[in-house]
Amino acid sequence: MRRRSGTQTGAAEVLCDVPSPIDLHLTADASEWERSALSKRPWRVEFFAQFAAELSARSPPPRRVLELGSGPGFLAEHLLGALPGVNYVLLDFSAAMHQLARARLGTLADRCEFIERSFKEPTWPQGLGCFQAILTNQAVHELRHKRYAAQLHSEARSLLDDRGSYLVCDHFCGESGMKDDRLYLSVAEQKQALLSAGFTSVTQVLLKGGLVLHHAS
Numbered sequence: 075m076r077r078r079s080g081t082q083t084g085a086a087e088v089l090c091d092v093p094s095p096i097d098l099h100l101t102a103d104a105s106e107w108e109r110s111a112l113s114k115r116p117w118r119v120e121f122f123a124q125f126a127a128e129l130s131a132r133s134p135p136p137r138r139v140l141e142l143g144s145g146p147g148f149l150a151e152h153l154l155g156a157l158p159g160v161n162y163v164l165l166d167f168s169a170a171m172h173q174l175a176r177a178r179l180g181t182l183a184d185r186c187e188f189i190e191r192s193f194k195e196p197t198w199p200q201g202l203g204c205f206q207a208i209l210t211n212q213a214v215h216e217l218r219h220k221r222y223a224a225q226l227h228s229e230a231r232s233l234l235d236d237r238g239s240y241l242v243c244d245h246f247c248g249e250s251g252m253k254d255d256r257l258y259l260s261v262a263e264q265k266q267a268l269l270s271a272g273f274t275s276v277t278q279v280l281l282k283g284g285l286v287l288h289h290a291s
Contacts, residue, residue, distance in 0.1 A: 092218050143213025162185055163205075246264060
């Protein structure tokens with residue numbers, strides 16, 4: 075479990091993590107998430123295209139890319155097709171999700187490394203090496219409390235080269251977004267978490283359907 079912190083409100087108050095309604099370690103739950111994800115939010119493909127556009131605009135294009143919370147490989151499939159020179163590392167805590175991703179990617183998996191590891195653990199960056207780009211799509215809230223976000227971003231930043239790009243897409247809390255302000259950050263809070271992690275440039279590049287994508291460097 076990721077390190078915890080508390081606040082003082084006269085008496086000690088424990089900030090409890092928000093439990094997940096599903097267990098993505100389970101093949102049945104992972105498969106159901108895969109089946110329903112695009113039908114629930116078909117505009118996710120627009121975010122995939124924006125990820126590709128942001129990476130394609132880099133000069134030179136990234137050679138080594140890490141995706142945190144890679145799930146069943148939706149984003150990986152899009153980017154491996156759009157960026158033929160990329161070597162892709164998929165990090166996910168669920169063996170079931172990796173199994174789905176391997177099946178989805180087919181021969182594209184030859185350019186991939188699959189790492190079963192939870193980014194909720196502070197040791198997750200160990201031994202991964204350096205990347206020109208790190209991505210995460212609809213996964214930061216799986217920290218199960220928004221107070222962990224800045225620390226995750228700081229850990230990701232430690233793996234980027236000097237000109238590296240960090241692309242973060244997640245649900246946001248607020249109007250047209252999610253309601254649970256423990257689990258989800260507002261758009262402004264997402265930007266501030268990235269700045270608090272040490273990124274000096276944070277740009278909002280797409281907002282639609284309760285999701286927002288930021289590019290940090």
